[in-house]
Amino acid sequence: MNTRTEHKREAADRWCEPTMQPPTDIQEFEDHFAIDVELPGVAADRVDLQVEQGELRVTAERLHAVDENRDYLASERRFGTYCRVFRLGDLVDPEGITAELRDGVLRVQIKKHAKAMPKKIQIN
Amino acid sequence: MTLVRWQPRGTVSRWAPNRDVEGIQNEMNRMFDWFFGRESGESLVDSAWIPAVDIFQDADNYHVHVDLPGMQRDDIDITMSGDSLTISGEKKRESKQDDDNFFRVERSFGRFSRSMRLPSSVDAERISAKYQDGVLQIVIPKAETARPKQIKVQS
Structure with missing residues (x-):
């Protein structure tokens, strides 16, 4: 996985507004990377994950209930389309991506290629 | 009216796209706190x-x-x-964490x-x-x- 900040932000800014990029944590484990994206109020069928040209693109649509009887006293939450781009490097296998949405957090797991995994070397 | 310490916006260094909005919100909160004579950030201590x-x-x-x-x-x-x-x-x-395996930390x-x-x-x-x-x-x-x-x- 390529984690160079400029690169990722540049890629993201091409097509998605910085204010709609959800907070994300990325963690590396022995055999995979885990990306946790906060998507409160988004239904699973409104999340779209695509791998294209070495990028993983996450888009999620958060719909605003339109109801004229609602008289708003405070409105801080954001609605619209969340988006985020992650550059996949040579370390990962684009076929080995799984995703799960739970309690408003999307967890994407990306398997590393076998060649990228740590190897234990026996001492004879 | 008490003297309150000036709190500059954003001492956080990690990148957060909504920082500006939060900054404005903090500024507004400060203004309200001042207006209602509360200690700045009193309600946010926790x-x-x-x-x-x-x-x-x-x-x-x-x-x-x-x-x-x-x-x-x-x-x-x-x-x-x-x-x-x-x-x-x-x-x-949720996961037991190991601080050095984080590539990116934006969630609070x-x-x-x-x-x-x-x-x-x-x-x-x-x-x-x-x-x-x-x-x-x-x-x-x-x-x-x-x-x-x-x-x-x-x-």
Whole structure:
């Protein structure tokens, strides 16, 4: 996985507004990377994950209930389309991506290629 | 009116796309604190982060929706005292963490607390709340006296 900040932000800014990029944590484990994206109020069928040209693109649509009887006293939450781009490097296998949405957090797991995994070397 | 310490915006260094918005929000909070003669940030002492809140009303109820992604139901506390609603809790990391394996840390964890005063009296006995898709939804029925009443014009 390529984690160079400029690169990722540049890629993201091409097509998605910085204010709609959800907070994300990325963690590396022995055999995979885990990306946790906060998507409160988004239904699973409104999340779209695509791998294209070495990028993983996450888009999620958060719909605003339109109801004229609602008289708003405070409105801080954001609605619209969340988006985020992650550059996949040579370390990962684009076929080995799984995703799960739970309690408003999307967890994407990306398997590393076998060649990228740590190897234990026996001492004879 | 007491002297309050000036708090510059944003001492955080990690990149957060909404920092400017949060900065403005903090600035506004400071202004309100000053206006109402509170110690700056008094209500935020317990907060490591501030969840976003929507409040709206219809004829019968107040509705409070709070973005709390990735929480456990048991870690959320809701208290109503008079016409003041407080939502607090602690957001914990789900996985046991190993600090050096993080590539990017943008999510907020830790304690939070938000209080809000509702504009009219409520029926505290009948408040209900549910947590779904990372959003806390609270329905607070208005007290009988606070509901709009239709008055017939006698002919």
